[in-house]
Amino acid sequence: xxxxxxxxxxxxxxxxxxxxxxxxxxxxxxxxxxxxxxxxxxxxxxxxxxxxxxxxxxxxxxxxxxxxxxxxxxxxxxxxxxxxxxxxxxxxxxxxxxxxxxxxxxxxxxxxxxxxxxxxxxxxxxxxxxxxxxxxxxxxxxxxxxxxxxxxxxxxxxxxxxxxxxxxxxxxxxxxxxxxxxxxxxxxxxxxxxxxxxxxxxxxxxxxxxxxxxxxxxxxxxxxxxxxxxxxxxxxxxxxxxxxxxxxxxxxxxxxxxxxxxxxxxxxxxxxxxxxxxxxxxxxxxxxxxxxxxxxxxxxxxxxxxxxxxxxxxxxx
Numbered sequence: 001x002x003x004x005x006x007x008x009x010x011x012x013x014x015x016x017x018x019x020x021x022x023x024x025x026x027x028x029x030x031x032x033x034x035x036x037x038x039x040x041x042x043x044x045x046x047x048x049x050x051x052x053x054x055x056x057x058x059x060x061x062x063x064x065x066x067x068x069x070x071x072x073x074x075x076x077x078x079x080x081x082x083x084x085x086x087x088x089x090x091x092x093x094x095x096x097x098x099x100x101x102x103x104x105x106x107x108x109x110x111x112x113x114x115x116x117x118x119x120x121x122x123x124x125x126x127x128x129x130x131x132x133x134x135x136x137x138x139x140x141x142x143x144x145x146x147x148x149x150x151x152x153x154x155x156x157x158x159x160x161x162x163x164x165x166x167x168x169x170x171x172x173x174x175x176x177x178x179x180x181x182x183x184x185x186x187x188x189x190x191x192x193x194x195x196x197x198x199x200x201x202x203x204x205x206x207x208x209x210x211x212x213x214x215x216x217x218x219x220x221x222x223x224x225x226x227x228x229x230x231x232x233x234x235x236x237x238x239x240x241x242x243x244x245x246x247x248x249x250x251x252x253x254x255x256x257x258x259x260x261x262x263x264x265x266x267x268x269x270x271x272x273x274x275x276x277x278x279x280x281x282x283x284x285x286x287x288x289x290x291x292x293x294x295x296x297x298x299x300x301x302x303x304x305x306x307x308x309x310x311x312x313x314x315x316x317x
Contacts, residue, residue, distance in 0.1 A: 116307065117283065124281055144209060148173075148229065148249045153182060162249045164205075170194040171205060173231075173248060190246065192231060193220055205231065211240045222248055 153165040159174045165182060166172070172182035172189040182189040193204050204220065211223035211230070221232045223240060229248040230240050237244035276293035283289050289301040 112307070112311070116303070120281075120283070120289065120303075124278065127278065150205065155181060164192065164248075166193075168195060192248075213239065 148162060148164045150164045150166050150171055153167040153172075156179065158177065158179045159165060160177050161174050163174045164171060165174075167182065169183065171192040172186075173192055175188055175190055178188035180186060180188050182191075184191055184194075206218075206221050208215070208217060208221045208223050211225040217223065217232050217237055217240075218235045219232050219237075222229050223232075225240055228250045230245040231248045233244045233246055241247070276295040276297060278291055279294055280292040281289065283303065287302070287304040287307055289303050291299040291301070293299075
């Protein structure tokens with residue numbers, strides 16, 4: 001083989017190797033570009049997937065939160081409704097209890113009143129009712145009452161309250177203890193009768209005994225009543241004592257008690273006492289027991305303290 005051919009063949013081989021090397025470089029570059037492109041695509045997809053996942057997570061989170069909020073609001077509303085319902089039920093129960101308590105109290109009071117009335121009626125029925133006795137005999141007529149004695153007036157003498165004197169001008173009764181002479185203007189004397197000029201139509205004191213409302217009295221009539229004497233100021237003076245009656249002499253003060261005498265013999269038994277009977281008994285709204293008797297008298301017995309004591313001892317309110 002010639003040299004030329006030999007060198008020419010060697011150069012051809014070198015060019016072919018160079019071409020292969022360039023092609024390999026191109027392939028590598030393309031591979032590197034493709035790899036870089038894949039990395040970018042993968043990175044883009046990764047970012048997209050991450051954004052999508054974040055959005056889904058946010059939506060799921062918002063849905064969960066909203067669901068929890070609605071559930072909580074629903075539970076709170078249900079609890080409020082149940083609480084309001086329970087409060088209403090409690091109020092109705094308390095009202096029923098108060099009404100039952102008031103009704104029970106009224107029933108206890110009514111029963112207590114009925115029991116007390118029955119007890120009082122039973123005890124009242126046990127009171128022994130006395131029988132009317134036979135009227136006793138009429139007593140003997142007493143002695144006539146005494147009248148103050150009219151004395152002639154003596155100058156200088158002391159007269160005491162109630163003394164009656166007479167002189168030429170008339171008759172007078174002393175209003176107080178005095179030594180002054182009687183006259184119409186005197187403050188110590190009351191003129192009972194004035195002397196007439198000629199003796200006609202003269203008035204003088206006239207004793208009429210014990211006062212009797214059925215009798216007719218005239219001026220200067222003197223009557224006895226309850227130990228005192230009264231003189232009439234005018235004709236038909238009306239009831240005694242009264243406006244037209246003058247106290248003539250009053251009953252004296254009771255004297256001091258004397259020494260106790262010896263015990264006398266026992267006398268015969270007297271008639272049975274006639275005790276009044278109960279004609280009516282009634283309890284008013286203030287728990288007072290009213291009793292009326294046959295003699296016209298009346299008693300009132302307060303029972304409220306007894307009722308309060310009974311309620312306190314039995315524990316009733």
